[in-house]
Amino acid sequence: MPGVTNAAAVPPFAGAGNLIYRATEVPRFVRGSGCHLESDDGRRYLDAEAANGTLALGYDASILQEAARRCLDLPALPSFCESPFRLGLLERLERLFSGVLGVPGRVELDLGGAQGMETALRIAFSANGPGTVVVFEGAFHGRSGVTSMLSASPRYRELLAAWGLEVVRLPSPDCRTCPHADRSSDRCGTGCVGAVTRWGSELSGVGGTGFRRKVSAFVFEAVQNVGGMVVPDPALLRAAVDHARAQGAVVIADEIFTGMHRVGPRWGFELAGVEPDVVVTSKGLTNGGAALSAVWAREPLADADHYPPGSHSSTFVGIPHALAVADTVLDRWEEWRTVRDDVELLADGMRKRLAYLAEAHPVLVSRTDATGGTARIVLTGPHAPRLRQLCGTVHPRLGLLVASTGMAPDVINIHPPLVITPEELDAMNEVLDLALGAVEMELPCG
Structure with a gap:
């Protein structure tokens, strides 16, 4: 299974309490564009977490350039x-x-x-x-x-x-x-x-x-x-x-x-x-x-x-x-005149794709839901932290960023940039499919 080559433990000069270091190995990102980030070893990540929902418009440097001029x-x-x-x-x-x-x-x-x-x-x-x-x-x-x-x-x-x-x-x-x-x-x-x-x-x-x-x-x-x-x-x-x-x-x-x-x-x-x-x-x-x-x-x-x-x-x-x-x-x-309609289309796209995952992985997936630009995968146990971790490494060419929290360890939260395309949603599902399969293999009955 491919690993993240640029990952490292907490540096000796960095405070370890930050959520960045909830994993023992983390990628280090150097650039972003659209719905993607790139780490310093060249690996691309599709961001289905959008900086905890912040980056609704995706990674767009022109916003900061225009703001600086103002x-x-x-x-x-x-x-x-x-x-x-x-x-x-x-x-x-x-x-x-x-x-x-x-x-x-x-x-x-x-x-x-x-x-x-x-x-x-x-x-x-x-x-x-x-x-x-x-x-x-x-x-x-x-x-x-x-x-x-x-x-x-x-x-x-x-x-x-x-x-x-x-x-x-x-x-x-x-x-x-x-x-x-x-x-x-x-x-x-x-x-x-x-x-x-x-x-x-x-x-x-x-x-x-x-x-x-x-x-x-x-x-x-x-x-x-x-x-x-x-x-x-x-x-x-x-x-x-x-x-x-x-x-x-x-x-x-x-x-x-x-x-x-x-x-x-x-x-x-x-x-x-x-x-x-x-x-x-x-x-x-x-x-x-x-x-x-x-x-x-x-x-x-x-x-x-x-x-x-x-x-x-x-x-x-x-x-x-x-x-x-x-x-x-x-x-x-x-x-963005059509934003509300476009967000409903995004919800429909996530709903259909996640329903496929629920059907393909009934042992792990209890249900899926989507509301606007948010969605969730409800798991049958507290597997969200491991699934989130695998999403970054399981695919040979693409990492995926999704969210999970200590308050809901059986839920994967998905809230990508609202500008995500259908093709990128397909890529998201491909990585999730692989990660769910990998978690199933780790289960005692796998």
């Missing part, structure tokens, strides 16, 4: 200074949210997804006062000190966590793991809906509008990426959102992964027909070219009376290069 006259800016460039981007971003939700709002910028989530909580706490935050089991909202408290895995809280933050977890929206689910159906029943709308009562242990210690925010993902590419039942999500709002909570949509057409519509919350109060997005805004997140809050949550100046600050949220990258990427999105 900020030549203002290469840097002090963090407390405003610019017409930043104001123009804020106005442009605001329309992306209010145009869908039909209500005006305001936009704050931050660096990454976790920082954006913390800014969203600041806005919610400014409105309601610091209080309990409600999330779903299986959620992932970041690894910072605050957001690690929101994320499901206890592993994220072992080294750094904001222990004073009270977090309540609703039952998982994944029918595979929800204790209230009807195993004969993929739809949520009355028990599931009841379980996510029980809080706020005297008996629930979680305060609502009638209590001083109340829920300040309800945070949800339209699709739980790290939790195993879980799409909540729309009826369940609508019930949870409606109940949270009735209890006075600020409803926060985490669109860091799902935003900008990753799951079909511009925002993932459109899938369920819900209307959040605050939206956090990041990855699709810069196509991996800069660290930037945007937090939209409906009026008047982020006005000067509710969220006064000094409530938020970040050194690099006005850096012209990052603003220029976002501005350039938004141009690309505007030029």
Whole structure:
């Protein structure tokens, strides 16, 4: 079986805690184009992971080249200074949210997804006062000190966590793991809906509008990426959102992964027909070219009376290069007039190809699903880490990058650049077919 010749263990000068080094041997990439990366030994890799969903438009150097031209006259800016460039981007971003939700709002910028989530909580706490935050089991909202408290895995809280933050977890929206689910159906029943709308009562242990210690925010993902590419039942999500709002909570949509057409519509919350109060997005805004997140809050949550100046600050949220990258990427999105239809075609293409794999490998594959530019292979056991590893080496000429997480070791997550072609999807399936076969050979009964 071919190996990766340029791989090496963790260098003595590199911190080993980074996810890069979750494998003992990793390739070292030197260039990228379209949906492909190339390592320093010349091996090509098809990226079906897209930098964790960030590179929706693929590896495109022209975005950075154009962005650099836009900020030549203002290469840097002090963090407390405003610019017409930043104001123009804020106005442009605001329309992306209010145009869908039909209500005006305001936009704050931050660096990454976790920082954006913390800014969203600041806005919610400014409105309601610091209080309990409600999330779903299986959620992932970041690894910072605050957001690690929101994320499901206890592993994220072992080294750094904001222990004073009270977090309540609703039952998982994944029918595979929800204790209230009807195993004969993929739809949520009355028990599931009841379980996510029980809080706020005297008996629930979680305060609502009638209590001083109340829920300040309800945070949800339209699709739980790290939790195993879980799409909540729309009826369940609508019930949870409606109940949270009735209890006075600020409803926060985490669109860091799902935003900008990753799951079909511009925002993932459109899938369920819900209307959040605050939206956090990041990855699709810069196509991996800069660290930037945007937090939209409906009026008047982020006005000067509710969220006064000094409530938020970040050194690099006005850096012209990052603003220029976002501005350039938004141009690309505007030029892609058929994006929603094209993403649905991508979903159909992945759905058909993965169904073939499920039929060819019934011992390993339990089911497959696709939603927009995301898909998953649900395995019959915790084989995802090994399958992910084999995808990089099993084919003689082509490596494949796919995702798996510690929270869902039986799921392979697939979310390629949205510009991936049918021919590249065929190549993806070829590598997956070989890798699944190799895992089958390693099983005790193989």
